[in-house]
Amino acid sequence: MSQKPRRRSTNDKTSRRPAPDTEKSRRGARSHQITFESRSRAWRRHHEQMAVDSLHRLRCRPLSSLMTMMAIAIAMVLPASLWLALGSAQLLDSNLDDSARMTLYLNPALSESQAMDITDQVRGESDIASTELITAAAGLESFQQRLGMNDALAMMDDNPLPATILVQPRSRDPKAAQELAERLGKIDGVTDARLDMAWLERLRQLSELGRRVVLAFGVLFALGVLLVVGNTIRLAVESRRQEIEVVTLIGATHAFVRRPFLYVGVWYGLGGGILALILLTLGREWLSAPIDMLASGFGSHFTLPGIGPGGSVLLLICSTMLGLIGAWLAVSRHLADISPR
Amino acid sequence: MAMIEFAHVGKRYGGRFEALADLNFTVQRGEMVFLTGHSGAGKSSVLRLLMALERPSRGRIVVAGHDITSLHVSQIPFYRRQIGVVYQNHQLLFDRSVFDNVALPLIIQGATPQDARRRVHAALDKIGLLHREKALPIELSGGEQQRVGIARAVVNKPAMLLADEPTGNLDPQLSADIMRLFEDFNRIGTTVLLASHDLALIARLRHRVLKLRDGRLVGDEEAA
Numbered sequence: 001m002s003q004k005p006r007r008r009s010t011n012d013k014t015s016r017r018p019a020p021d022t023e024k025s026r027r028g029a030r031s032h033q034i035t036f037e038s039r040s041r042a043w044r045r046h047h048e049q050m051a052v053d054s055l056h057r058l059r060c061r062p063l064s065s066l067m068t069m070m071a072i073a074i075a076m077v078l079p080a081s082l083w084l085a086l087g088s089a090q091l092l093d094s095n096l097d098d099s100a101r102m103t104l105y106l107n108p109a110l111s112e113s114q115a116m117d118i119t120d121q122v123r124g125e126s127d128i129a130s131t132e133l134i135t136a137a138a139g140l141e142s143f144q145q146r147l148g149m150n151d152a153l154a155m156m157d158d159n160p161l162p163a164t165i166l167v168q169p170r171s172r173d174p175k176a177a178q179e180l181a182e183r184l185g186k187i188d189g190v191t192d193a194r195l196d197m198a199w200l201e202r203l204r205q206l207s208e209l210g211r212r213v214v215l216a217f218g219v220l221f222a223l224g225v226l227l228v229v230g231n232t233i234r235l236a237v238e239s240r241r242q243e244i245e246v247v248t249l250i251g252a253t254h255a256f257v258r259r260p261f262l263y264v265g266v267w268y269g270l271g272g273g274i275l276a277l278i279l280l281t282l283g284r285e286w287l288s289a290p291i292d293m294l295a296s297g298f299g300s301h302f303t304l305p306g307i308g309p310g311g312s313v314l315l316l317i318c319s320t321m322l323g324l325i326g327a328w329l330a331v332s333r334h335l336a337d338i339s340p341r
Numbered sequence: 342m343a344m345i346e347f348a349h350v351g352k353r354y355g356g357r358f359e360a361l362a363d364l365n366f367t368v369q370r371g372e373m374v375f376l377t378g379h380s381g382a383g384k385s386s387v388l389r390l391l392m393a394l395e396r397p398s399r400g401r402i403v404v405a406g407h408d409i410t411s412l413h414v415s416q417i418p419f420y421r422r423q424i425g426v427v428y429q430n431h432q433l434l435f436d437r438s439v440f441d442n443v444a445l446p447l448i449i450q451g452a453t454p455q456d457a458r459r460r461v462h463a464a465l466d467k468i469g470l471l472h473r474e475k476a477l478p479i480e481l482s483g484g485e486q487q488r489v490g491i492a493r494a495v496v497n498k499p500a501m502l503l504a505d506e507p508t509g510n511l512d513p514q515l516s517a518d519i520m521r522l523f524e525d526f527n528r529i530g531t532t533v534l535l536a537s538h539d540l541a542l543i544a545r546l547r548h549r550v551l552k553l554r555d556g557r558l559v560g561d562e563e564a565a
Contacts, residue, residue, distance in 0.1 A: 042451030246432045249392065250446045250493070251422035253415070339414055340395050 046259065054263035057236075058271075065271070071228045072272025076319050077279045079218040080307065084280075086210045088305045102181050104165040105192040108136065115163045118189050122165060127180055129168040136163045162191070222322055229268055229326025233261050237334045245338070254335050261331045262324055269323020273316040280307050343403070344370045344501060344532040345391065350400035352386050352556075360386040361556040364400070368534060370500075373527040375543045376536040378553035384536035386556070388505050391534070392426055393417045405500065422450055425494030425531075429506035431486045433478040433493075439465070440474040443492045450497060464492040468522060484515035491522055501532045508539055516542055 058065040104122065106115050112135055119133045134142075139161040167184065169177050177195055185193035237244065244257055284304050291304055307315065345368040352361040361383045368374050376384050389395045390402055393409055402410050405423075412420055433442050443464055447457040465471040468488040470481075478486055487507060494502060504523065508516035520542065527533045537543060543550060552560030 038453050038456075039451035042448075042453070046448070046451075242432075243434055243436075246434055247445065247449060248418075249394075249421065249426060249432065250449060251418045251420075252449045253418045256418075256449060340393055340417065 046256070050260045050263050054260050055267055058264065058267055065268070068228060068232045068268055069271035069275050072225050072268060072319060072323070073275035073279055075221040075224040075228065076272060076276035076315060077283070079214060079221050080276065080280060080311075080315060081283065082217055083214050084305055084307060084311075086207075086214060101196045102167045102169065102177065102184070103194050103196065104167060104184055104187075104190050105194070106163045106165065107189050107191050108162040110163065110189050112136075112163070114189065115165075118187060119165050121187060122167060122184060125180075125184065127170045127176065129170045131168070132166040134164045134166065136161050139164060222318075225269070225272070225319065225322040226326040226329070229265050229323050230330040232268065233265055233327045233330035234334070236261060236264060237331060244334070248338065254332075257335065258328070258331045261327050265323040265325075265327025265330075266320055267323070269320040269326075270316065272323065273319030276315060276319065277307065277312055342370050343367045344372070344405060345534065346401075346403040347387075348401045348403070350390065350397045350402060352383075352390065352395065353398045359556055361390075361397070364553075364556070364558055366551055366558055366561065368532060370532055371527070371530050373524065373533040373548045374535070375546075375548055375550045376534060376553065377538055377540065377543060377550055379538065382553040383556040384538075384553060385505060387553070388426075388503050388534075388536055391503055392424065393420055418449075422446065422497065423499055423501070425497070425499035425502045427487070427490050427494045427502070427504040427507045429509040431478070431490040433486060433489060435478050437477075438474065439470065439476050439478065439481070439489050442478065442489060443496050446493060446497045460496055461492075464496040467495075467525075468492045484511050484518070487511065487515075487519055488522070491519070495526055495531070499531065501534070502526055504533070504535045504537075506537055507535065508537065508542065513542070520546060 104118075106118060110118070115133060115135060119131055122128065123131050136159050140159050143161065167180075169180050171177060171180075181193040181195045184190060247257060284306055288304050295303075345366075347364050347366050350361055350364040351359065353359050364383070364387070376387060378384055386395070390397055391404065391409075393412060397410055400410075401408055404420075407420075409420060434445070440461055443461045444457045447460060452460070461474070462471060465474055468491055470485060470488055470492070473481065473485065478489060481489065487510075491507070494504075502523065507523070508519050511519065516539065523533050523535060524546070550560065550562045551558060552562070
């Protein structure tokens with residue numbers, strides 16, 4: 001829009017208005033042009049004011065603000081804890097060894113030297129990358145260490161475990177591995193040859209399933225956060241409808257009208273994120289005692305994973321962004337409603 | 342030079358009701374013009390079109406040489422900053438002081454606080470309410486509230502002042518005072534377009550009168 005009308009009125013006013021103080025009236029005319037610098041300073045000032053003002057508005061209604069933040073927090077906690085649980089099961093760990101390992105179970109009646117002979121024989125076969133013999137005694141020892149079942153195993157007269165040979169085939173082709181397993185299974189003294197691939201494949205599928213479940217829940221709950229924030233902001237817009245109308249009438253841009261509500265959305269999102277972190281920490285504390293006891297019962301040192309600083313920052317960024325977007329959508333809908341037709 | 346030009350302007354609501362039909366008139370810069378007619382004659386539609394609150398169904402509206410009917414939504418705020426509008430119901434914000442209400446257009450335009458304070462004081466001084474700057478609008482009388490509305494409309498020195506029934510709720514004495522304010526602004530060059538159905542008051546003031554009936558211009562009487 002042109003500056004014409006304004007400049008004209010300025011000239012008119014300065015020239016025709018009775019000016020008892022010429023210095024003063026000249027200053028008035030000059031400062032009538034609002035410079036770009038003044039405008040950008042005003043923009044920053046308005047941001048600061050709206051950030052503080054919107055926070056103040058939330059503080060004026062502590063209960064309803066807290067309830068909104070709590071709803072956001074709960075919607076954030078559920079997918080986040082699912083993510084952590086999957087992470088602790090290492091299902092999300094994508095660098096699972098993808099080679100096809102196989103285990104040869106030897107006849108328990110064989111002596112240790114016989115087992116070593118068979119290992120040499122296996123190593124002599126083609127397509128073998130490496131072999132590792134786990135004698136019956138070594139197997140029992142690691143079994144005891146891992147599961148802490150000393151007493152139960154000590155009660156047994158004989159070692160129930162057979163000696164095993166871990167074989168790493170050179171080829172990664174499942175079919176070739178299958179053929180190799182069949183060939184090795186026919187060696188004298190080998191009772192069974194098991195390919196670990198099936199298990200590996202199942203684990204991979206399970207991890208994919210887990211990832212998809214987390215993603216689906218994440219998307220659903222993110223949508224939930226958007227709706228919660230959107231609805232809350234819609235009510236805030238509704239209660240300040242007259243103010244929006246007035247500032248729009250006197251030349252406020254959409255950005256100006258939107259700004260206070262965007263800050264409200266940001267504060268809701270940030271508050272919800274902080275509450276979600278508190279909930280996650282409390283939940284971990286609450287579950288850690290029984291899990292420690294359970295784990296020590298199995299002789300394990302398993303601990304529940306925390307969300308960590310990186311995860312915390314990510315969660316806060318996500319919740320804040322969701323608050324911002326929810327607010328944006330709510331105000332934009334209202335602004336579209338009042339645009340001229 | 343023309344400030345406002347309506348050329349074959351028509352406005353239909355909901356595709357059926359015709360609020361304005363083929364309206365043609367021109368208001369020169371520095372003129373003071375009354376817009377009269379019964380309620381429903383189209384006064385408010387004319388003002389709403391001039392404020393770019395609505396777009397005409399037909400025709401062209403040119404303000405200060407610019408076609409405002411084709412303004413993009415993002416340009417409308419900058420257009421509105423150059424016109425001052427006074428409403429019958431004042432449209433003041435009741436949760437903030439008189440000062441803050443008058444300063445609102447300046448805040449929106451990004452004036453510095455010092456500049457805003459000086460100009461708000463000047464506007465309040467002009468309408469005689471400088472001593473009430475800290476009051477809330479609710480503490481003021483109807484006439485005082487209307488004067489605050491006027492101060493807000495003129496605080497950024499617009500070239501054009503629009504008023505929709507500015508004296509609608511006021512007694513004759515207060516109405517005359519308010520009209521004198523508009524005349525003062527007109528005297529220093531502001532174009533003033535006032536919608537009113539207070540015919541007695543209009544007759545006394547001797548300005549050009551545009552008369553609307555059923556969305557058509559039925560009279561254009563030059564100032565006597």
